[in-house]
Amino acid sequence: MTELRNQIAQTLEFIRTKTDAKPVIGIILGTGLGGFVKEIKKKIVIDYANIPHFPVSTVESHQGKLIFGTLAGKKIVVMQGRFHLYEGYSVKQISYPVRVLKFLGVENILISNAAGALNPLFKKGDVMAISDHINLLGDNPLIGPNDDSLGPRFPDMSDAYSKELIALAEEAALDLKIRLQKGVYVALQGPNLETKAEYRFLRTIGADAVGMSTVPEDIIAVHMGIRVLAFSILTDECFPDALQPTHLEEVLKVATKAEPKMTAIMKEVIKRMKP
Ligand code: HPA
Numbered sequence: 001m002t003e004l005r006n007q008i009a010q011t012l013e014f015i016r017t018k019t020d021a022k023p024v025i026g027i028i029l030g031t032g033l034g035g036f037v038k039e040i041k042k043k044i045v046i047d048y049a050n051i052p053h054f055p056v057s058t059v060e061s062h063q064g065k066l067i068f069g070t071l072a073g074k075k076i077v078v079m080q081g082r083f084h085l086y087e088g089y090s091v092k093q094i095s096y097p098v099r100v101l102k103f104l105g106v107e108n109i110l111i112s113n114a115a116g117a118l119n120p121l122f123k124k125g126d127v128m129a130i131s132d133h134i135n136l137l138g139d140n141p142l143i144g145p146n147d148d149s150l151g152p153r154f155p156d157m158s159d160a161y162s163k164e165l166i167a168l169a170e171e172a173a174l175d176l177k178i179r180l181q182k183g184v185y186v187a188l189q190g191p192n193l194e195t196k197a198e199y200r201f202l203r204t205i206g207a208d209a210v211g212m213s214t215v216p217e218d219i220i221a222v223h224m225g226i227r228v229l230a231f232s233i234l235t236d237e238c239f240p241d242a243l244q245p246t247h248l249e250e251v252l253k254v255a256t257k258a259e260p261k262m263t264a265i266m267k268e269v270i271k272r273m274k275p
Helices: 005-016 035-041 091-104 161-177 195-203 215-223 248-273
Strands: 025-029 041-047 064-070 075-080 108-117 127-135 180-187 209-211 227-237
Touching: 005 041, 005 091, 005 195, 025 035, 025 091, 035 075, 035 248, 041 215, 064 161, 075 091, 075 195, 091 108, 091 215, 108 215, 108 248, 127 161, 127 215, 127 248, 180 227, 209 227, 215 227, 227 248
Parallel strands: 025 075, 025 108, 108 227, 127 180, 180 209
Antiparallel strands: 041 064, 064 075, 108 209, 127 227
16 A cells, blocks of 8 residues: 555544545535535534545635534535645645545545736636646646556646536526626745736736635545535735735725625525436
């Protein structure tokens, strides 16, 4: 057994002492987006700090909890709190929990993040379904020997964000009368926000939103054959010719205010997913 498979086995062994739940949907909640948790029924909560091989979050706005439960009658597992490159973690560490989710039974993952809007037609407070990504992290969680028992050496990325799940989200948003934007997410390391010149560059290469997460988790999900649906809450407008300073407090305020829209869409998508 490879070292990675050994670690996964140890993590699973610990989780199995707490619950025998077999969730089919995984959810990764981003910056200031923990409100979704209130919707979960029959919760079993495990602190990341107690889980072997799980990284521990260092960002104040993130909690580190793995939550099992049900929502709309479906078995789910939620990661409240995620990890970023700028905290000093490697992309392998960041995406490790996704491998564990797969072994718990997860077939679909919903991801949320806070991002800056690059598309000038988008507004602060909008929710965007990620249709595709550009990886500018300068790293990749699949670098190194490939464990063929987990996934292919050269994963295909033509459906990196499931078209089927995006269609489901668009239908749900329409029925809920919530505006849902759709676009390309570009990930950078951070932690500083970008310069005007960088925003212009990112827009030119085809990005609609910019952030510092989600891409490592998506790559590992694709590697393991998990379908991904990801949402960005657009917390600030990164328009180079009219750029205003952005502060974390404002990002969190906008994320908190817009979160109910995203939570409503996610809940509706979960309800409509095939059992
Ligand atoms: N860049 C710019 N604005 C943002 C980001 C980012 O990475 N995340 C949230 N708002």
